[in-house]
Amino acid sequence: METRNYIIIPVLLLLASCASYNFNKEDIEGTYVQQEYKGVELKFDKNTFVLKDVYTQEHLPPYDCCDTITLGDWTIDDRGLLVLSSPEEMNGFFVNMNVLEESKTTKDSIYFIIHNPIERFYKNTDRSVKDISYQLALTTNKSTFDSKIALKTFNSNRIAIPKPEGLKISQFEIVIYVDCKISLKNLETREVYTLPYQLKDLSANVFKINIPQLDFNYLSYRRLNKDYIKIISKNKLLWDGNEYLKR
Structure with a gap:
């Protein structure tokens, strides 16, 4: 048994x-x-x-x-x-950006104008304090200049950088940093990276950039x-x- x-x-x-x-x-x-x-x-x-x-x-x-x-x-x-x-x-934290290249008559500066849904929200709500900032990673014919710019963080989505004589930009990327105090129920990342952009016109010095994926949902989704x-x-x-x- x-x-x-x-x-x-x-x-x-x-x-x-x-x-x-x-x-x-x-x-x-x-x-x-x-x-x-x-x-x-x-x-x-x-x-x-x-x-x-x-x-x-x-x-x-x-x-x-x-x-x-x-x-x-x-x-x-x-x-x-x-x-x-x-x-x-x-799945990741890399986003595409759409870039419109232009040339200003005055060639003494480089201009980056960054648009995305979060910036539009700040503008529509008249928000003076922003929770995102930007860092530029440039690839030019002057490596010292590239390193200097890479150390800077910009709190505005309109960036003007003095241009050294003879500088030629071939590529750039943008890193978006997110403040930990941002008003989200859930914050999944504090850094977002754009994919590299290759210039079509090496003489361009104005870059109007749109990052449509960069909204609050993208930052908060687990x-x-x-x-x-x-x-x-x-x-x-x-x-x-x-x-x-x-x-």
């Missing part, structure tokens, strides 16, 4: 273990609320998810952004775990790459040590 008990118990445990994986997407769809912090909600639609912090501060000024902490695609793997990933374009969530039941999930119950 003892031998039979040793055989039956492992089989029952195996069946129970397999049963815990028997979930499909329809079982998971819906909204789950984090139990430790009730303001955080995790919502699953057919193929996409969104994690939001919907809590509103009552006695403090509202944040400039953003309720959405992260979003992306989700699936269930063959182990019965939820797998969450952010959109591919959000990047996920196959993040796993354990399914406890159809109504209960476990993610990063926090329980989420279906509403």
Whole structure:
């Protein structure tokens, strides 16, 4: 009789273990609320998810952004775990910039005029104190000049730099620095980098730059790459040590 008990118990445990994986997407769809912090909600639609912090501060000024902490695609793997990933374009902190080159008659300076959604927000709200600044990485025929400029940080999106005689710029990049005190519910990065831009006209000395991706969402979204969530039941999930119950 003892031998039979040793055989039956492992089989029952195996069946129970397999049963815990028997979930499909329809079982998971819906909204789950984090139990430790009730303001955080995790919502699953057919193929996409969104994690939001919907809590509103009552006695403090509202944040400039953003309720959405992260979003992306989700699936269930063959182990019965939820797998969450952010959109591919959000995987890193490199952004494209669109550049319009112009030439001013006065060639004694180089001008960089930087536009992006955050700068537009500051202008529309008449915000005098900004939470982002810029650093220029220039590639020219004068390496000493390049090194000198690389050490400077500019708090304005309109930058004028005295141009040494004979200077020729072939390429430039921009680093965007974010102040830790920026009014966001979640700050994911304090540095964003543009991809290098190769000049088309080496005589140009005015560069009108647009960085459309650089908005508050881009700074605040949490990047996920196959993040796993354990399914406890159809109504209960476990993610990063926090329980989420279906509403």
